[in-house]
Amino acid sequence: MTQVEGGPKVAILGAGHVGTVIARLAARAGLPVSVAASGDPDEIALTLSVLAPGTAARWAAEAASDADGVILAIPLHRLSQIEPAALAGKVVIDMMNYWPEVNGHLAEYDRSDITSSELVVRRLAGSRVVKTFNHLGYHQLDEEARPAGDPQRKALGVAGDDPQAVALVTQLVEKIGFDAVPIGGLSAGRLLQPDGPVFGKPLGREEFESALLQVAV
Amino acid sequence: MTGGTENEEDLKVNNAFPLTFGLDTFGDLNHESGKPVSHAQTIRNVVEQGVFADEVGLDFFGIGEHHTDDFPMPAADVALAAIAARTSRIHVGSAVTVLSSDDPVRVFQRFSTLNALSNGRAEVVLGRGSSIESFPLFGYNLADYEELFDAKTALFAELMKGGRVTWSGRMRPALVNQDVVPHLDAPMPVWIGVGGSPNSVIRAARYGFNLMLAIIGGQPSRFAPYSELFRQALARFEQPARPIGVHSPGHVAETDEQAKEEFWPAYRDIITRLGPSRGFPTPTLEFYEREVGPKGALHVGSPQTVAEKVARNLTILGANRFDLKHGMPGMTQQSLLKSIELFGTRVVPTVREILGDRVAA
Numbered sequence: 001m002t003q004v005e006g007g008p009k010v011a012i013l014g015a016g017h018v019g020t021v022i023a024r025l026a027a028r029a030g031l032p033v034s035v036a037a038s039g040d041p042d043e044i045a046l047t048l049s050v051l052a053p054g055t056a057a058r059w060a061a062e063a064a065s066d067a068d069g070v071i072l073a074i075p076l077h078r079l080s081q082i083e084p085a086a087l088a089g090k091v092v093i094d095m096m097n098y099w100p101e102v103n104g105h106l107a108e109y110d111r112s113d114i115t116s117s118e119l120v121v122r123r124l125a126g127s128r129v130v131k132t133f134n135h136l137g138y139h140q141l142d143e144e145a146r147p148a149g150d151p152q153r154k155a156l157g158v159a160g161d162d163p164q165a166v167a168l169v170t171q172l173v174e175k176i177g178f179d180a181v182p183i184g185g186l187s188a189g190r191l192l193q194p195d196g197p198v199f200g201k202p203l204g205r206e207e208f209e210s211a212l213l214q215v216a217v
Numbered sequence: 218m219t220g221g222t223e224n225e226e227d228l229k230v231n232n233a234f235p236l237t238f239g240l241d242t243f244g245d246l247n248h249e250s251g252k253p254v255s256h257a258q259t260i261r262n263v264v265e266q267g268v269f270a271d272e273v274g275l276d277f278f279g280i281g282e283h284h285t286d287d288f289p290m291p292a293a294d295v296a297l298a299a300i301a302a303r304t305s306r307i308h309v310g311s312a313v314t315v316l317s318s319d320d321p322v323r324v325f326q327r328f329s330t331l332n333a334l335s336n337g338r339a340e341v342v343l344g345r346g347s348s349i350e351s352f353p354l355f356g357y358n359l360a361d362y363e364e365l366f367d368a369k370t371a372l373f374a375e376l377m378k379g380g381r382v383t384w385s386g387r388m389r390p391a392l393v394n395q396d397v398v399p400h401l402d403a404p405m406p407v408w409i410g411v412g413g414s415p416n417s418v419i420r421a422a423r424y425g426f427n428l429m430l431a432i433i434g435g436q437p438s439r440f441a442p443y444s445e446l447f448r449q450a451l452a453r454f455e456q457p458a459r460p461i462g463v464h465s466p467g468h469v470a471e472t473d474e475q476a477k478e479e480f481w482p483a484y485r486d487i488i489t490r491l492g493p494s495r496g497f498p499t500p501t502l503e504f505y506e507r508e509v510g511p512k513g514a515l516h517v518g519s520p521q522t523v524a525e526k527v528a529r530n531l532t533i534l535g536a537n538r539f540d541l542k543h544g545m546p547g548m549t550q551q552s553l554l555k556s557i558e559l560f561g562t563r564v565v566p567t568v569r570e571i572l573g574d575r576v577a578a
Contacts, residue, residue: 015415016414016415016416017412017413017414017415020415046419046446046449046450046453047415047416047418047419047446049449050442050445050446050449051415051442051443051446075360077360097496099496101349101494101495102349102359102494102495102496103359103360104352104358104359104360104361106360137496138413139413139434139435139439140435142435142439143435143436143439194496195493199496199498200496200497200498201498
């Protein structure tokens with residue numbers, strides 16, 4: 001299941017400012033998109049019909065069950081509310097950041113010897129976690145998505161330990177409107193974190209790669 | 218890349234309410250002769266700005282609660298009271314009140330008092346703003362932000378109805394048949410400030426509050442779908458149409474070049490300083506030029522340039538109120554007063570003219 005014909009079926013957990021942007025981009029790329037908040041789908045139906053037309057409001061477990069990729073578009077401190085069993089075996093895209101100044105302190109994420117995505121994997125044991133979409137702000141994702149071949153197209157780093165999952169997410173990133181640049185396993189996801197060299201910077205592929213190289217040296 | 222369509226329906230909704238124009242400040246620390254003035258002097262300067270805004274004919278002066286050395290303005294309502302006491306026409310309000318780390322009863326009391334002493338000129342804008350310092354300061358956890366805002370907005374809406382209040386919720390001790398004074402004897406507009414959260418748009422519609430779109434970076438047209446969501450949500454909750462406002466940063470000088478030069482060092486320095494905690498990259502001149510350009514969020518330039526941008530954004534967003542967030546830490550009082558004068562006497566009349574022409578066409 002490296003490549004899904006017609007593009008991967010996407011479930012987005014989170015219908016806030018981030019979730020609605022990524023839902024709109026995925027739907028515009030022609031992908032089947034379900035969106036779930038923490039509760040009743042009826043509560044987000046109106047929001048989705050206006051901000052992300054063509055997407056379906058569903059319960060979280062239901063949306064995840066038939067998705068090829070599940071995007072976590074929630075603040076990191078809400079991860080504890082996600083039921084790991086619902087995501088077992090799934091390709092899970094971690095676009096969350098640990099950002100204590102904005103979202104509050106989480107003691108376990110304060111350690112510097114491990115990336116936030118590696119801690120997410122511990123919580124979601126059994127999921128195939130891939131980190132991407134996190135290093136640009138939601139408004140940057142919204143404004144910078146462009147078709148393949150556009151000279152202004154920007155790059156998104158993709159980090160994951162499962163090659164098949166990385167391949168699927170790469171396809172998703174490319175479809176949504178960015179050049180996907182695999183950067184290694186989840187431990188390499190450090191390069192995409194808030195204190196890393198590409199955070200908050202929309203960069204073309206070459207600039208992106210050279211920014212990473214400067215740090216890696 | 219989304220929204221931004223201009224259509225007749227937007228203009229109709231927009232015209233249901235009078236066009237109004239205001240200034241917002243966060244109590245940005247002034248500099249004189251290259252050195253910061255005291256917190257106290259900055260606060261006194263803000264009061265002068267508010268009084269001057271009234272003199273040049275502006276409709277609103279807003280002060281946003283902040284708690285830092287760059288923005289020493291935690292008690293905005295006190296400064297607003299001073300402005301109200303020296304003016305008789307301009308409306309005064311918050312921009313924003315950080316309700317999540319405050320007590321809704323206290324907020325209601327402070328602003329109903331302001332409404333009383335200003336003879337019905339108080340407005341309240343509730344939100345998070347970009348101020349996060351109040352959370353640790355008052356012992357709140359940022360992780361609880363959403364629940365706090367949800368519960369406290371619900372209580373604030375009850376208080377706004379008037380009469381005795383019975384209320385219970387998780388974030389504050391219950392109220393039983395409580396008379397909360399002073400009672401309002403004139404309407405007091407309540408806005409919800411929204412920086413991107415669709416939930417907050419829905420929340421504003423549910424309670425029948427006004428919507429204030431806070432656009433501090435990127436393309437303002439990106440917010441057009443939020444206006445549409447607000448209108449549809451009002452209809453869903455069987456609420457009448459409500460005003461939509463835009464809050465956006467900027468600076469006006471005689472020429473584009475002068476405005477850009479005065480604003481740039483202060484903007485660069487504050488964004489660079491806040492960057493590490495907020496995730497802003499250090500701004501480059503190229504980035505600045507884009508934000509100052511026709512599709513960016515910074516309303517910086519000559520009166521004509523700023524007026525054209527304001528008119529366009531009001532139209533795109535179906536909004537009837539524009540509040541220019543004026544000043545940045547490090548700017549001089551003199552350049553701010555000049556900007557206020559140009560905004561009131563040149564920008565606003567030009568925006569009215571542009572939109573008047575368009576409506577008539």
